Amino acid sequence: MMQEFKEYTGCIHAHSFYSDGSCTFPVIIKAAQGAGLDYLLASDHMTIQGRDEGNTGWHDNLFLSVGYEINDKDDQHHYLAFGLDEMLPPDYSHEQYIQAVKANGALGVAAHPFEERDVNNSIVGFPPIPWGNLDYPEIEVIEIWNMMSHWLELTTGWNKYWNVVHPRSFSTFPSRRLLAWWDQANLDRKVVGIGSVDVHAIKIRILKIYTKAIFDYKIMFKSIHTHLLCDCELNKSAGNSVTESTIFDRIRSGRTFISNFRRGDARGFRFWAEDGDSELQMGESGLMKNPVLKAVIPERGHCRLIRNGKVIQKGKATKIEIAVSPGVYRLEVLKGKRGWIYSNHIKILEKK
Ligand SMILES: [Zn+2]
Ligand SMILES: [Zn+2]
Numbered sequence: 306m307m308q309e310f311k312e313y314t315g316c317i318h319a320h321s322f323y324s325d326g327s328c329t330f331p332v333i334i335k336a337a338q339g340a341g342l343d344y345l346l347a348s349d350h351m352t353i354q355g356r357d358e359g360n361t362g363w364h365d366n367l368f369l370s371v372g373y374e375i376n377d378k379d380d381q382h383h384y385l386a387f388g389l390d391e392m393l394p395p396d397y398s399h400e401q402y403i404q405a406v407k408a409n410g411a412l413g414v415a416a417h418p419f420e421e422r423d424v425n426n427s428i429v430g431f432p433p434i435p436w437g438n439l440d441y442p443e444i445e446v447i448e449i450w451n452m453m454s455h456w457l458e459l460t461t462g463w464n465k466y467w468n469v470v471h472p473r474s475f476s477t478f479p480s481r482r483l484l485a486w487w488d489q490a491n492l493d494r495k496v497v498g499i500g501s502v503d504v505h506a507i508k509i510r511i512l513k514i515y516t517k518a519i520f521d522y523k524i525m526f527k528s529i530h531t532h533l534l535c536d537c538e539l540n541k542s543a544g545n546s547v548t549e550s551t552i553f554d555r556i557r558s559g560r561t562f563i564s565n566f567r568r569g570d571a572r573g574f575r576f577w578a579e580d581g582d583s584e585l586q587m588g589e590s591g592l593m594k595n596p597v598l599k600a601v602i603p604e605r606g607h608c609r610l611i612r613n614g615k616v617i618q619k620g621k622a623t624k625i626e627i628a629v630s631p632g633v634y635r636l637e638v639l640k641g642k643r644g645w646i647y648s649n650h651i652k653i654l655e656k657k
Contacts, residue, residue, distance in 0.1 A: 307601070308584055310534035310560075312572055313552075315344035316526050318374075318385060318416065318451070318501035324349035327506040330360045330369075333522055338367050340526035343539075344552055348374040348385045353392055362545045370549050374416060375402050376434075383416035383434055385501075388549050403443040412553035414499060415439055415447040417454040419483040433457075439486070439496075446497045446556060449487060449647060450479040450563055452529045453503035476528065476565060478644030488614035491633050491650045497588060498649055499556060500529035500563035527566045532574070534560045534586070559588020559649040568645040573603040576636045576648040578629075580656075587635075590652030598634060598651070600625035606638035606645055631655040 320326030321333055326349070328336075337345045345367060347355060356371035363369075372387030375397075382399035388411035393402050406413035420433040433454075439447065455476060490496045504525035533555040539548055555561065564571030577600075578585040580593040602608065602623045610618040610625070612632040625636070631653045638646040 306579075306582075306584070307575060307577070307599070308586070310536060311538050313343040313533045313535060313539065313555075314530050314572060315342050315346070315533070316340075316502045316504075316529070317346045317348075317414070317499055317531055318448070318503045319345060319347040319522070319525075320349055320374075320503070320505045321347060321355055323352050323354045324374075325505055328522060330355050330358070330371075334360075334364045334367060334369060336522035337369070337526050338365060339523060342367055342526055342530075344368045344370070344533075345526075346370050346372060346385070346387050346552075348372045348387070350374050351376065351392070351395065353389070356390070361549070363541050363548075368539060368548055368552070370552065372411070375406075377402075381434060382436055385412075385414040385416055387412040387414075388546075388553060400441070403441055407443045407445075410550075412556060413443065413446065414501075415444050416501070417451045417503070418447050419480055419486065420451075420454045420457075421480075421482075439490070442494070444496070446499055447487070448501045449483060449498035450500045450529050450565075450644075451503050452476070452501065452525060453505065455479070476567060476643065478639070479647065485614060488611060488633070488635070488650075491652070492613060495559060495588065495590070495650070495652075497557060497559040497561070498563065498647065499531045499561065500565075500647075501531075502526065502529055530564050530566055530571070531556070532562050532564060532571065534575075560586050561649055562587065563647040565643070565645055568640040568643055569604050569606075571603060571638075571646050574601065574638070574646050574648075576600045576651070578634070578651050578653055585651050585653065587649040587651055590654060592654045592656035593631070594656040596629050596631070596653045598625065598627050598629050598636075600636055600648075602638055602646070604640075606640055609637045609639070611635050611637065629653065 322329050353373050361371045375384045386406045418436040420435045502525045579597045609616050633652045635650045636648045
């Protein structure tokens with residue numbers, strides 16, 4: 306039996322005019338609505354001005370939550386914090402702010418955790434800002450696929466003109482190193498993966514004559530999505546803090562998956578484990594005697610089932626039903642050789 310959920314699709318990590326983004330909130334909201342998003346989590350660098358001005362809330366059918374992106378005194382350890390009505394002291398170390406975000410019941414997300422790029426062959430002025438060590442129990446959610454840092458990683462002096470003009474078609478898949486770390490981490494503790502856009506729409510000049518906003522909001526909101534599977538509906542009359550905590554809880558629960566809309570509309574994707582009447586959803590762990598993993602894929606794609614960090618099955622499918630042994634599982638779906646859907650993990654423990 307496939308359990309029914311209400312699915313909400315949104316984008317995480319957008320910068321506005323208040324930090325280094327190029328547009329105001331009304332413009333960003335319009336772009337998000339135009340892309341058909343259900344929710345948007347915005348995060349300027351070290352300011353919650355957009356929140357103070359009352360942008361958090363419903364805008365027709367879009368729910369916007371304004372948080373901010375924290376960095377330490379060396380501009381390292383970028384951490385998204387959503388749901389704080391007041392900023393944390395700006396001199397906090399990363400150990401302090403990851404603890405404080407959790408203690409305040411806000412949602413924390415480690416941003417571009419393993420960002421790397423070839424500095425000698427990259428666009429000058431954008432050094433990587435990786436986390437290095439992520440082994441803190443307070444870090445419960447991380448970005449698995451950050452569109453902006455993905456672009457910067459793949460954009461070199463050779464292809465920058467092409468990549469500026471075709472900002473989504475270059476996209477391949479999340480960093481293999483990061484996925485390997487994520488799989489390994491989930492053997493010990495739950496770490497939820499989300500997708501992010503990290504949109505700025507900064508204007509750069511190419512060929513000295515043509516100014517283009519790279520990664521316009523409209524385009525970016527049609528790239529990396531994070532889909533939430535909810536057992537309740539987001540209720541417009543519930544009040545902003547209730548809606549925010551519903552969204553944050555669903556993200557923390559891990560009953561979510563990431564998709565690249567450029568490769569297709571992934572709404573309707575499902576991945577779960579069954580054993581008789583009991584089910585485990587993404588983000589859950591539990592005991593099972595005869596587990597069967599099932600999946601529904603909205604369009605035919607190349608599926609890769611991963612157990613404890615290793616691909617154990619692959620092939621084209623729109624449906625999966627496979628008896629498995631205990632382990633930590635996730636599913637990837639590719640279109641051609643490019644990443645489309647990334648599930649969160651399901652942990653099946655042996656029931657004796
Ligand atoms: Zn950042
Ligand atoms: Zn950012």
